[in-house]
Amino acid sequence: MAVIKYFGAIAEVTNCNEEQIEVSDLKVSDCLELLNEKYNLNTIDVSVALNQNLVDRESTIKLSDNDEIALLPPFAGG
């Protein structure tokens, strides 16, 4: 299981700040695909971090148990 953290408008779509998902054998890009399917996030531009480090959305890094993935949209307000 990995922890997925959601921020800003993304967290409003998913309706939670974080959740656990099963990631055995998933690549970062596959994981995003899965989340896109689940929540229809496709339209929103997000940056993605794996264990507190920014990674490419297309990253083929394989996920492991206890990994933490963060979906970060830019914020606009001020």
Next chain:
Amino acid sequence: MAVIKYFGAIAEVTNCNEEQIEVSDLKVSDCLELLNEKYNLNTIDVSVALNQNLVDRESTIKLSDNDEIALLPPFAGG
């Protein structure tokens, strides 16, 4: 090895925000004793946390590798 975190005036005495120390077989109270000897902290009133939870200074809980101990003095300023 455990991580010892220092805050406020304590960090000024130890001259660092945190450090690793060898804790094999140490109780919390022994660990404090050790730090008191090393830095002469005796005079300062501190609260102590083990892994983010406040514990008694006299606690006999045995420390393990990767434990985190925090020494928290009250702050006065405002």
Next chain:
Amino acid sequence: MERYNRQIQLPQVGKTGQQKLKDAKILVVGAGGLGCAILPYLAASGIENIGIIDGDTIEETNLQRQILYTEKAIKQQKVVVAKQQLKALNSNVNIEIYNYYLSGKNALEIFKNYDIIIDATDSIQTRYLINDACIITNKPFVYGSIYRFEGQVSVFNYKNGPTYRCLFKNDKAKVTNCETVGVLGTTVGLIGMLQANEVIKMILEIGDVLSGKLLVYNTLNNAQNGINFKKSETKIIDEAFFNSEYKTHKIEAVCVNEAISQNLIFIDVRELHETPKITVPNGVQIPLSILETKIKNLNKNENYAVYCQSGKRSIEAIKLLKNHQFQNVKNIEGGVISMQQNINNEKSIY
């Protein structure tokens, strides 16, 4: 200097540090929620050269979070009132005010006069402009931004470090930066304080500057997350790029709330029968089909925002106007459809 005793006492400040604060030149882009939180602390600390750029005026709905402004100051220019207030706090501070919005035309010239640029705006488009102008003029850029109860803070382009483009690569991202999203004053105040703190750390050269690190703070549960990122721009940001991106006569987009706050005159180029009708503070309707014949009724030197139903005919209308030497005509992207979603309660135009 005696007034600064309480900070000079800090070994990390001292008289040398106080002199650095005195000499520092800081530009705050935006005198809204973040600006109002940041500015008094910069002035109080003895930073004696502060620039403020904002073309906006004070509205009643600003007062809920923009604590530099009093009820009596409603309708006045933000930068003018901000300067008065800051001078009252610390008369030693020189405050340069720019009573207009940051743009590709003025950014480089203004930035050259400062050491650090603070982003206190509420527009992602402006953030790319600030970012790119900071790269060209070699200035660090202190970013702060809010979404409801969350805030982001980072420092870009610090000693040639990563920039906003390394964190958010897509500068055409469709973020709803005009949509009215609610916010509490305390959330804005907190993020502003984190930004002001970065400014002071950079000037004093103390602590760890948030370069290559994005801080995300959630005020509802006090969770703080830090994300590390590396320098990875894919575009070369130089003056040629800057000019083509921000200075050429391509059609500039504006959202309805920006247009209202910039006092643009709206031109509805839809046919007369089209609905829904949109009420704007200052507007005319001239269908595209007859625009060329009516063009003599419009003033070339005025500032316009053009809209149609979906945003296509308005582009045609703008090309026509530009061919007739109109200088400042902007497009409402997405037309009436987007306007209905985005019209900002804050401006109370209904």
Next chain:
Amino acid sequence: MERYNRQIQLPQVGKTGQQKLKDAKILVVGAGGLGCAILPYLAASGIENIGIIDGDTIEETNLQRQILYTEKAIKQQKVVVAKQQLKALNSNVNIEIYNYYLSGKNALEIFKNYDIIIDATDSIQTRYLINDACIITNKPFVYGSIYRFEGQVSVFNYKNGPTYRCLFKNDKAKVTNCETVGVLGTTVGLIGMLQANEVIKMILEIGDVLSGKLLVYNTLNNAQNGINFKKSETKIIDEAFFNSEYKTHKIEAVCVNEAISQNLIFIDVRELHETPKITVPNGVQIPLSILETKIKNLNKNENYAVYCQSGKRSIEAIKLLKNHQFQNVKNIEGGVISMQQNINNEKSIY
């Protein structure tokens, strides 16, 4: 209500939440650095009943971080000026000011009128007083405190949750709360914003209140640490305890800077040959050996701070004065020795 649109839009606020803010009654203890950060955001948010208690006047060295005060307001009462400033920001707010210091004699009576008590003081002794008065009157207590570049924030006694005594058990701890420790305005501002945020969360009943959790923020490296703690008071805090702790005629201690800011008259009861000589703004020297014969020269109704070399003879002198019906006489604990360490540059008495 329209002025609050930007927060009413938040689903977590809404019109119901705005009404809660309007009705809330908040007391801010201390109108110094933390108070000046917190107060404008509370007033701006539409909290319409705010109390402020502080007996201090504004000094030039306050301006470096106490951003409610202008240069012109120097020498004026803090609470008076704070009220003027806040009324200008939001004339709807009722502000009750208490132009004196919180004490065992007035705390319970004042606290009864409020829903939430904010600690914006700089004294650990006062924090125990606030804590105990909050327990007796059943009010939550929003704690904030600073040491140089670090700050602590927590909410005590929230819905019968843990209190300050559960976190720091030793109420006789010798913390150097009179010692002048330097501080930056931005550090104070940040901690103040975290406190104000807790207040708003409690009023709106949203998010996770920092009850049973101490937040420690380091502004130099942006590290945030959270420490959990449980209810574990060893003393029963009831009115009997409160009266014996804070109301009986035991000898009250004061530190030199508090004594100066409270405009106490100093009495040096050492013999004339003793050194070092200490310069205080307002003082007399009457050796203990001749005090009784000179007592008629002193005014029973004045407020005094008595000191000797180490703090022992001053206690004897105070007993003598109390026997002669002197009402308000405090002891400088540790005498001249502690005064030399603690005299606050801020007061510039050298």
